[in-house]
Amino acid sequence: MLGLTKRDFGLMVVVAILALAAPFILNPFPQGSAMAQFNAGYPDLMQRLVIFGILAIGFNILFGLTGYLSFGHAAFLGVGSYAAIWMMKLLTMNVIPAIIVSVLVAGLFSLVVGWISLRRSGIYFSILTLAFAQMSYALAYSVLTPITGGETGLQPKTSDPRILDGALPAGQSPSANLFGFNMSDTSVLRLGDWSFNFNTGYYLAAVIMLIVFYLSIRIFRSPFGMMLRAVKSNQQRMNYTGLNSKPYTLAAFVISGMYAGLAGGLLVAMDTQVGAERMFWTASGEIVLMTILGGAGTLIGPVLGAGFIKYMENIVSKINKTVLEQWFAFLPDGIEDLLITLVYPFVGKGWHLTLGLLFMLVVIFLPGGLVEGGQRIGKLFRRKKTDTTTKTPPAE
């Protein structure tokens, strides 16, 4: 269906259900209960989950398929964000032009960067992309301040022209909308102790995520995707057969740059402000982390990785000492104190430590990421099952 095999279509449906029902799934605990802090069903986090999912899907098209490790993808995210915010300042607060322009501008920028960087491969490619990203960051911070707002960044102001919008009613600040539907509008459904948030911005992002996820499945299964995989497995042999691999890798680079631009545009659509720090190279590193953690080269992996990291980031960094004390309150005092001192460095402000450790463990033991982990567990069970079936004597 839709040009997908049965299996891919099944995957697509599962992702669609997960994305559309996320406000329910991410809010499994009733409000006010001790577990409520594990709820992730608030608009801001849900938006981030899908937006970074888009980013990771795009990065995966480059890294997962061609094996080119780019350390500069945050630059495309940033460029897309700046393009989007300028559309909002100049044209209209409607998010459609902002998102479209952010994709186009990021695409153009990645075309330039890719055209130069792809002359080299391996670690040189990583360092070239890193150099470009750091350059963009430094420029956005210093010289390009008239365009980027420098340290303060950019946000829409009441004094902006916005030629397509009418004048704002007095006392109202401009807010991003989609044909009048405000991005930050949230309707709350209360069922007993539970409350579920349905946010306009989230659903816009989720629908876009589904579209680009579908696109990425099509790319993975297309002859073009096959070419990209050939680049990863043996570029030399591919060149010897008379194929020029450059157009393919460049196309993959530009596509993944456009995905990053789209994510940047969406970030602005949800939260109308941009700062240069989202182009810093640690941000690029985070994109790599998400993709690897989920499983590079798999369809669902990057989405899982992005969701996992953003969820953990929000939830783990909220845990502080009092929360820990509540958790371990049932234990005897000595053990309680010991456990708290042991766990405390890893939660709250120590979230990055946990992330770093987790990342190292994944690279060392599970190079295929969470997806490979799932497959291994699945295989474990399946093998047991086949073992028992072969051992059972045939019924007479």
Place this chain on the structure above:
Amino acid sequence: MDAILLQILNGLDKGSAYALIALGLTLIFGTLGVVNFAHGALFMIGAFCAVTFTNLLTWSHVVIDDTRKDFLGNPMKVDVPYIIDWFGKETGEALIDWAVPLSILFAIPVMIAIGFIMERGLIKHFYKRPHADQILVTFGLAIVLQEVIKYFYGANPIPTPAPAVFAGSFDFGAMLGFDPNTIIYPYWRLIYFAFSALIIGAVFAFLQFTTFGMVVRAGMADRETVGLLGINIDKRFTIMFGIAAAVAGLAGVMYAPINSPNYNMGMDFLVLSFVVVVVGGMGSLGGAVLAGFLLGILESFASMAVVLEFIPGINQIIIYLVAIIILLTRPRGLMGRAGVMED
């Protein structure tokens, strides 16, 4: 003329730091073939060795001083470092004043130990894995090391002053016949440059003039053959990793007075040092040192007011720009050897 001299001098101290880190990176890459993203973290740990050593020296106990009174008229409580109790006032204070240079003695064993543990515990298992995996795992390690330091020392920079003797500046201009106060240069930066030149010289001499160094160089050229000759090359490469870690650490120790150590400083230097290594030529020790100084000096020239008037913001991007141009025109870098990372 004097402006040009001043900029060259200004570039030297940053260039020295780049050169030292890039030297270590190249040593590791040349011997083990591993791209070490945690090398900046080693630099940072070196700087924190200086902080730790200073803290150790000033470890004190409270003494009630009857001769002085606080504003309530009670005898004042004074912190007295143990070291003053042991060595007397003069020697003790001198020792504390010289904490940073002395912490070199402390940093060398610590850094070599850290290098050994890193190589044996983690990097050993990554020789056969693709470069991307090596980058990723050392990147993760860098985050972990950084966060551990942050946990123990906090996120704020910790001022670590140089000995009082070196606090002033040296008037170069007067020496060379220019007007006084046109070319002045802090003593400590001069020492930093001399120190790094010494370290670089020592590493090169070690590789060039000792049997151990000869074996290592042979191993860099052809690891398998050296192994076949019955030499345990792995053991020697591990030692080289320790030395590379110590070089980065020493660069950090001596940099502490120039730039107060904070947990993030390694990352800033790491990105630039990678660029330096690539510009110099992957696997070429001389290239790394040359490119380190060259880029350091270029950076300081680019931040001259005259240049900034022409091309605003060039000081922020000059290094990256040069790296891009070099990589596209001379893909092997300034002094790169053929056959190293050619894929």
